Amino acid sequence: MASIEIQDVRKSYASLEVIHGVSLDIEDGEFVILVGPSGCGKTTLLRMIAGLESISKGQVAIDGSVINHLPPRARDIAMVFQSYALYPHMTVRKNMGFSLKLAGVKPREIDEKVNVAADVLDLSHLLERKPGQLSGGQRQRVAMGRAIVRNPKLFLFDEPLSNLDAKLRVQMRSEIKELHQRFKTTTVYVTHDQVEAMTMADRIVVMNNGHVEQTGTPMELYDNPLTRFVASFIGSPSMNMIEGHLSEQGQFELPAGNTIDLSEVASDEARGQKIILGIRPEHICVGGQGTSLGNAHIRVVEPTGSETLLFVDAIGQPMHVLDRTRSTFNAHDVVPLFAAGKDFHFFDAETGGRLSKNG
Structure with missing residues (x-):
């Protein structure tokens, strides 16, 4: 050795x-x-x-x-x-x-x-x-x-x-x-x-x-x-990356006009600038509690037995959702999405480096 x-x-x-x-x-x-x-x-x-x-x-x-x-x-x-x-x-x-x-x-x-x-x-x-x-x-x-x-x-x-x-x-x-x-x-x-x-x-x-x-x-x-690169490379399916502006009050404003309330988890370092918000597909829930990501339109359903991969349109962009509840989904369904604040990742939009968050 x-x-x-x-x-x-x-x-x-x-x-x-x-x-x-x-x-x-x-x-x-x-x-x-x-x-x-x-x-x-x-x-x-x-x-x-x-x-x-x-x-x-x-x-x-x-x-x-x-x-x-x-x-x-x-x-x-x-x-x-x-x-x-x-x-x-x-x-x-x-x-x-x-x-x-x-x-x-x-x-x-x-x-x-x-x-x-x-x-x-x-x-x-x-x-x-x-x-x-x-x-x-x-x-x-x-x-x-x-x-x-x-x-x-x-x-x-x-x-x-x-x-x-x-x-x-x-x-x-x-x-x-x-x-x-x-x-x-x-x-x-x-x-x-x-x-x-x-x-x-x-x-x-x-x-x-x-x-x-x-x-x-x-x-x-x-x-x-x-870094954003590591976040997107490690994990399968890869992490969802959402680009937008985080206000000083902690409101994440997306280009499509949607807003996500991140006031409880966004740190001072991340506020007031353009950021990339990362969330893994397995950390997004259909229904439930947490931070609302709005309603999603399901485009494709891929069941694998133990889990189901959903390709959806939500908050003005395509996203992946990995569901392990064995619920039944169909293309064109409209479902509400939620995620826990602890599961969000913050990255600088210019450098791709990680930004801290509260907690």
């Missing part, structure tokens, strides 16, 4: 800088996920840790030793890719043990390590098959087994579940998390899927345009997003 210290790391391609001074400390045994939209720099940062990309400025250290100029093979890192990268002509056993063979490990020791990893990953009955005879999930397990047998200081995962169907992704999320709990190896995992990040990580690093927007536990990011 190992700790990682990333200090003011930058990456440039000619005059184009794509990573802008990222600093991050990862503790020994921690499972950290880098998440963000395509092109945000998360995979580039992972590849710099692995040694597959050079570091333009700053430094990366493992257990206090700077590794900027070490080749990948000298970093004691195992990486699992999206593409599996298995040798099609080799059996599962040979694929899993190949890196150990290259390292000169004795055949008996290789077999022992492969058998242990195969048992952990439920691959023992597949060891003599070739990759072409395996399902996508089984191939991903083989790729993970190849990493496990090396017993590295650090696991790096680069969007390993992207090629799997929805059911397998859920299964593999659970298996990867269980493996981490068993081996306690420091893990850095890259994904664009915020659900993967929320369900698997000890700590999430949200990236945007080569910068770190926020770092924290899944629930810290969900409950207290520091």
Whole structure:
């Protein structure tokens, strides 16, 4: 296991800088996920840790030793890719043990390590098959087994579940998390899927345009997003963002002429300026008590069994409402919406930064 210290790391391609001074400390045994939209720099940062990309400025250290100029093979890192990268002509056993063979490990020791990893990953009955005879999930397990047998200081995962169907992704999320709990190896995992990040990580690093927007536990990011970007990226469905002006008296005035009374929750910092009011779909109630959001016209109803997602027009704009009461809704219904003041989020309309609220 190992700790990682990333200090003011930058990456440039000619005059184009794509990573802008990222600093991050990862503790020994921690499972950290880098998440963000395509092109945000998360995979580039992972590849710099692995040694597959050079570091333009700053430094990366493992257990206090700077590794900027070490080749990948000298970093004691195992990486699992999206593409599996298995040798099609080799059996599962040979694929899993190949890196150990290259390292000169004795055949008996290789077999022992492969058998242990195969048992952990439920691959023992597949060891003599070739990759072409395996399902996508089984191939991903083989790729993970190849990493496990090396017993590295650090696991790096680069969007390993992207090629799997929805059911397998859920299964593999659970298996990867269980493996981490068993081996306690420091893990850095890259994904664009915020659900993967929320369900698997000890700590999430949200990236945007080569910068770190926020770092924290899944629930810290969900409950207290520091920027509008984090608020809209973390959570599914994404947070409703409502733009308007908050008066000194705490009345939130929308462009369509609607007004929401926020006098009980709006802080002095938020009053008297143009703001973005955020409210998560699951925090909006159809009927009930709290702050009134007026009547909503339902456009589309999407039942999923345990909950129903409503696409509505309310307070002069489209919004999402996530209902878990199992009530019956139909398109074109008109329903009253309410939300508790404690569930509102306030953001500066210009900077996107979080504004405080009362309470």
